[in-house]
Structures are given as structure tokens and as C-alpha cells.
Amino acid sequence: MKKKKENNFIFFPKDFFWGSATSAYQVEGGNLNDWSQWEEKNAEKLAHSAKKYWKSWQRKKFPQMLYPDNYICGQACDHYHRYEEDFDWIKSLHQNAYRFSVEWSRVEPEEGKFNKRELEHYRQMVMALRDRGIEPFITLKHFANPLWLSKKGGITNSDYPRLFTRYVQKVVQELGEFCQYWITINEMMVILYNAYLGKKNWPGERGLIKAYKYFRMTVKAHNMAYECIKKECPRAQVGVAQLLNFWEPANKNSFLDRLTTGAARYFSNKKFINAIKSKLDFIGVNYYFHHRLKFPYQQVKIEGKVSDLNWEIYPKGIYKVLQEVKKYNLPIYITENGLADAKDKYREVFIKDHLFWINKAIQEKIPVKGYFHWSLMDNFEWDKGFWPRFGLLEIDYKTLARKLRPSGKVYADICATNGFKFDK
Ligand code: IFM
Secondary structure: OOOOOOOOEEEOOOOOEEEEEOOHHHHOOOOOOHHHHHHHHHHHHHHHHHHHHOOHHHHHHOHHHHOHHHHOOOOOOOHHHHHHHHHHHHHHOOOOEEEEEOOHHHHOOEOOEOOHHHHHHHHHHHHHHHHOOOEEEEEEEOOOOOHHHHHOOHHHOOOHHHHHHHHHHHHHHHHOOOOOEEEEEEOHHHHHHHHHHOOOOOOOOOOHHHHHHHHHHHHHHHHHHHHHHHHHOOOOEEEEEEEOOEEEEOOOOOHHHHHHHHHHHHHHHHHHHHHHHHHOOEEEEEOOOEEEEEOOOEEOOOOOOEOOOOOEOOOHHHHHHHHHHHHHOOOEEEEEOOOOOOOOOOHHHHHHHHHHHHHHHHHOOOOEEEEEEEOOEOOOOHHHOOOOOOOOEEEOOOOOOEEEOHHHHHHHHHHHHOEEEOOO
16 A cells, blocks of 8 residues: 655555445434424523523524524435435545435334335435445434334333344345445444433433443443344444544643543543444544543633634544554544534645544554545534534525535545645
């Protein structure tokens, strides 16, 4: 493999996957699940609290955050009906892979009753990708739950692993012939903190015991689903997509800051992967955050560039988390990385800088096999609604027209040439 050098041209391995990612609830439109129910109950409150929660520059730039309809997902991007058009975009952008999720509440709208038409819909999607030479990476659970499951206590129900595996089996029986890459669960720790432990009151029930149960059931569900997928489809590659944050002590010389950071890193980055590592064929890394921690658990203020969500842009952190997961000796895919940037001011540099550090990891023999930008298109950012714009494609939510952002073109050139000239 030829990598760096040659007029600063950075090359990636020959069979590298270049793609982008979405999730069903955020783009499809027309879904009915525990999230659609939650947002209906919470839209007013979210709009009201936006006044306090967001900074004045954010409120000025995105006044829609002050209105309840920003928080209702509704038709989203109508990807459900427009997937062919979106896949044409993917192809024209020279991406050779697409990560998307199957919506459990569509496939199994009532407990134990599978909807053949919806399974067929996802089969058609996969075939449409295959026709265009795009490799599907399918997420089986990206946050939302069917209503019947949440009524039974959701993930904390001790029957959840079996119920999840039954759904997984149906999907894999339908699509397994055409799909090799499966992600069982997206960012399980995000749900743990936002629904079960933190103050966000996301769908789920708060409390330490619930959180413990959620963790145990999720581990069990992944392990059972892994076995099931491998049985149905022995050539399948199965992993999870895990949010991996780069944690640093605010003061490297402070023992207490180091201790705090070590604990945060352990719980957020390692605990889940350690629990399932014998049932993983690859690790999916979602990287967005850099945290500097002070004892007892205080975030030190960020400096430098931030996205529209006020998230720090820290490309080197992706290299640091890759160094952390190297020890598992498994192939790694960057299953998400991106930023909210409505004006497309930073996205081009963001992509190149992150790819620079990923490439450095590859040169150091860390087996990164693909990169999926979050996201293919602007979409519904959960409790923040529509105002954060993560897309390579800009969505006009009135007409649902898609328009390529300039950075989307730059990323397309990178995908086409399998690298880029790095000018730093
Ligand atoms: O939009 C989310 C996605 O659903 C999960 N990972 C982080 C993204 C940006 O916040």
C-alpha cells in the first residue's frame, strides 16, 4: 500500500470504504415509535427551554429552535420515498458504501407481527444500493423503539434480548443474502446517559437500577443478535457503532484530574466494548467530542473553533481514540464523524483534518477500513430538532429538494481519488 508523501498527497488503502451515514428515524419520515411519541409530549418544553439552553449567537442564527414544530420529526427528509434519488446522489458523489438503519417499529409494528411490505421496502433499498455498486452497512437499532416494546418497559425488560434477536433474525433472513456488514446497536452509551442517568429525559426511565438493567440487557441483546446473524449468514461481519470520546485531564500533572479522566474514559469508551468483545467482527467508531476534565467531574472551557452546536472541532482526537481501540485487534470503521455547519464554513477542512489523522493511524498499522461521514443529508437531530445541519446535502425542508454543499463536492473528489492533497 502506498500512503503519504508525493506532494503531500495522502493515499488510503485500495479497498477503503468511503461513505456517509444516516438513521431511519432521522431521515425517513412517517415513523411512529417511542421517539415520535416523546417529541409530541416534549416539543413545547424544548422550544421554551431553548431560550436558556442555547447561547445567544445560536438563537440568533437559528431562531427556529424557539418554535415547537422544529422538534417534530414528521416527514423528515422523506428518504423513505426518495431513497432512489438519494442513492443516485451517493453514486454521483463517488461513495462506495452507505450506512443506514432499519426501523424496527416499521418492520414489527405489533409485537410478533412482521410487516412483509416494510421488509420488502428495505430489500428494495438494498437492491437499489447494489445496483449502483454501493455496499450497504445496516444498523439494526439506532435509538428508537417500537411503541409496544416501550410499553413493556423497553430495553430494561428482561425479555428484550429475545425480542430484539427475533426482529434481527427476520431482517437478516430477508436481507442477509445481499448484505455483509451489520451494526447491531448504535451508541448504546448515549441512551444510557441521556435516558437512564442524565437530565435529558429521553425515552426510557431514569434511575440507577434501570441504567444497570439497560446496560446488561443491551450486552445480552448484542451477543444474542451476533450469534443469530452469524448462524443465518456465516459470511456476515457484525459490529456495533460506539460513540468514542477523547478524554483528557485538564491538568496532566494532577493525579485527581487523571483519575477522573480515566474513569470517564472507562465508562464511556471501554465498558461496553469490553463486555461484548468476544462477539465482535469489527468496531464502529463514532467520533465527535473532545473533553478536558477536572476533578471531580468538571469540563474545562473549550477554545478554538466550534460547530453550530458549539461542539469543539478537534480532529486529533480521532487519532487518539483509534489508538485506544487498536488493542482489540479488530477491523475498525469510522461509522460517524461530522459537524453541524449550516453555512458549510468548516466542513471541508473538518473532513480533511480528520482524514489526515485517520490516515496517520492507518500508517501506524491501525486497521481502519472505512469512513462514513455523518451525514449524507441534513436531518432531524433528535431533541435538537431540525436546526443543526449535518449534511453533505442541504435539505430545503419546504420542498425537500436536495442540494450539494461545496464540502460535499470536496468529499466526492476525495472518494474518487482515494485520497487528497493535504496542504498543512
Ligand atoms: O445525529 C446523531 C446520530 O443519530 C448519532 N450520532 C451522533 C449524531 C450527531 O449528533
